Amino acid sequence: xxxxxxxxxxxxxxxxxxxxxxxxxxxxxxxxxxxxxxxxxxxxxxxxxxxxxxxxxxxxxxxxxxxxxxxxxxxxxxxxxxxxxxxxxxxxxxxxxxxxxxxxxxxxxxxxxxxxxxxxxxxxxxxxxxxxxxxxxxxxxxxxxxxxxxxxxxxxxxxxxxxxxxxxxxxxxxxxxxxxxxxxxxxxxxxxxxxxxxxxxxxxxxxxxxxxxxxxxxxxxxxxxxxxxxxxxxxxxxxxxxxxxxxxxxxxxxxxxxxxxxxxxxxxxxxxxxxxxxxxxxxxxxxxxxxxxxxxxxxxxxxxxxxxxxxxxx
Numbered sequence: 061x062x063x064x065x066x067x068x069x070x071x072x073x074x075x076x077x078x079x080x081x082x083x084x085x086x087x088x089x090x091x092x093x094x095x096x097x098x099x100x101x102x103x104x105x106x107x108x109x110x111x112x113x114x115x116x117x118x119x120x121x122x123x124x125x126x127x128x129x130x131x132x133x134x135x136x137x138x139x140x141x142x143x144x145x146x147x148x149x150x151x152x153x154x155x156x157x158x159x160x161x162x163x164x165x166x167x168x169x170x171x172x173x174x175x176x177x178x179x180x181x182x183x184x185x186x187x188x189x190x191x192x193x194x195x196x197x198x199x200x201x202x203x204x205x206x207x208x209x210x211x212x213x214x215x216x217x218x219x220x221x222x223x224x225x226x227x228x229x230x231x232x233x234x235x236x237x238x239x240x241x242x243x244x245x246x247x248x249x250x251x252x253x254x255x256x257x258x259x260x261x262x263x264x265x266x267x268x269x270x271x272x273x274x275x276x277x278x279x280x281x282x283x284x285x286x287x288x289x290x291x292x293x294x295x296x297x298x299x300x301x302x303x304x305x306x307x308x309x310x311x312x313x314x315x316x317x318x319x320x321x322x323x324x325x326x327x328x329x330x331x332x333x334x335x336x337x338x339x340x341x342x343x344x345x346x347x348x349x350x351x352x353x354x355x356x357x358x359x360x361x362x363x364x365x366x367x368x369x370x371x372x373x374x
Contacts, residue, residue, distance in 0.1 A: 061087075061091060061271065061274075061300055061301055061303070061304040062087075062301055063084070063086070063087030063091075064084050064087040064088055064091065064275075064278060064300075065297045065298050065300055065301040066083075066301075066368055067079075067080040067081075067083040068080070068084065068294035068295075068297035068298055069294070069298055069368070070371065071287070071288050071294050072291060072294045072295070072298075075371060076371055076372055076373065077288055079371075079372050080288075081287065081288060084278060084282060084287065085279070085282050088275045088279045088282065089275075089279065091271065091274075091275045092272065092275035092276065092279065095268065095271045095272045095275060096272065098268060099268070099272075102268070103165065106165050106166070107165065107166065107168070109318075110165070110166035110167065110174065112325070113318070113319060114175050114180055115177065115180050115250065115252065116252060116314075116318035116319055117166060117174070118174075118175065118176050118177045118180060119177065119251065119252040119253070119254045119257045119258070119318055120257045120258060120314060120318060121133055121162060121258070122138055122151050122152060122155075122254055122258045123162070123174065123176040123177065124145055124176045124178045125176045125178055125179070126173065126174045126175040126176035126178075126179045126185070127174070127176075128163060128171050128172065128173050129159070129160045129163055129170060129171060130160070130162040130163045130166075130174045131157030131158055131159045131161060131162060132157060132158045132161035132162040132165065133152075133155050133156070133157055133162075133258075134157065134158055135154075135155070135156045135262075136152050136154060136155030136156065136258075137152065137153045137154045137155070138151060138153070138254065138255050138258055138259075139151055139152055139153050142254075144248050145177045145178045145181055145251060146178065146181075173185065173186075175193070177251055179193075180193070180250075181195065181196045181247050181250065181251070182195050182196075183195030183196070183198065194238075196241070196247040197247060199238045199241040200241045200242065200244050200247070202235045202238040202241065202242075203235070203238040203239055203240060203241030203242030203243070203244070204241075204242040205231065205235045206231075206235035206236055206238060206239040206242055207239065207242040207243075209228045209229075209231040209232035209235065210228075210232055210239075212224070212228035212231075213225050213229050213232060216228055239327050239328075240322065240324070240325075240326050240327045240328050240332070241326065243332040244321070249321050249329075249331075250321065252317055252319070252320045253317055253320070256313065256317055257313070257314055257317055257318045260310045260311075260313040260314050261310070263306065263310040264307050264310040264311045264314065267303055267304075267306065267307035267310070268307060270300075270303070271300075271303075271304070271307070274296075274297075274300060277293075278293070278297070281293060
C-alpha cells in the first residue's frame with residue numbers, strides 16, 4: 061500500500077514516471093498476494109478462536125444466544141442500551157447476516173453449534189467430547205477450590221505434612237483448568253467489550269476487502285489503461301496509505317481486547333496479573349518509552365519524507 065501510494069505521488073508530481081509505474085506494478089502484485097493470503101490465514105485464525113476462545117468469537121459477532129446454523133453478521137449496529145448478557149435487551153438495532161456462515165467458519169459445518177455469550181455464561185450446552193459445559197458460576201467455584209488447594213499444598217509442604225500435601229495436590233489437579241476463574245468476582249467480568257470488538261473486527265475485515273479490490277483495480281489500470289494520467293486514482297492511492305495502519309491497529313484491538321479478562325486464558329485474569337512495582341515506577345518507565353518511541357517516530361518519518369522528496373535519482 062505504501063509503495064503504491066508513494067509511487068502515485070510521483071505520478072501526481074509528474075516525476076519519475078517509469079520508475080513509479082514499475083514500483084506500482086510490483087507493489088500491487090505483492091499487495092494482492094499478501095491480501096489474499098491474509099484471507100486464508102484469517103480464516104484459520106477464526107477457526108482456532110472458535111475452538112479455544114469462544115467468548116472472544118461471541119463478542120466479535122455480538123452473539124448472545126448461540127445455536128446451530130448461526131449466521132455471520134456482515135453489517136450491523138449494536139444496541140447501545142445492551143449492557144449485560146441477561147438484561148433482556150436486543151443486542152442489535154439493525155443487522156444483515158450471511159445465513160449459516162458463522163457456523164461454517166467456526167465448525168466447518170453449516171449445522172455446527174456456536175455458543176453465544178449467554179450460553180457460555182450459563183453453561184449447559186453439549187461440548188464436542190459429549191460432556192456438558194459448566195456455567196461461569198461453577199467455574200468460579202472450582203477456581204476458588206483450586207486456589208485454596210494450592211495454598212493448602214504449599215502450607216502442607218512447608219510443614220512437612222506429605223499426606224496432606226498429596227491430598228491438596230490431587231484437588232488442585234482436578235480443578236486446575238479453572239484456576240483463573242477463582243479471581244473473578246462477577247460473571248459479567250468474563251465478557252469482553254462487545255461494541256469495541258464488534259466494530260474493530262468489521263473495520264479490519266472491510267478494509268481487508270477494500271485492499272483486495274484496490275490492488276485488483278490498480279493492476280487493471282496498469283495493464284489495460286494509462287495509470288499515469290489518472291489523477292483521481294493517484295489521490296485514492298495516497299489516501300489509502302493510512303488505512304493499512306488503521307486495519308492493523310483494528311486487528312490488534314480485536315486480538316488484545318477480545319481475550320479480556322485473561323492474561324493467560326482460564327489461568328490468570330488481568331486483574332490478578334499484577335506486580336509489586338510502585339505506580340510511579342511504572343509511570344516513569346512508560347513515559348520514558350513514550351518519549352523515546354515518539355522521537356524515533358519523528359526521526360523515521362522525517363527520513364522517509366526526505367528520501368521520498370529526493371526520489372530514486374538522488
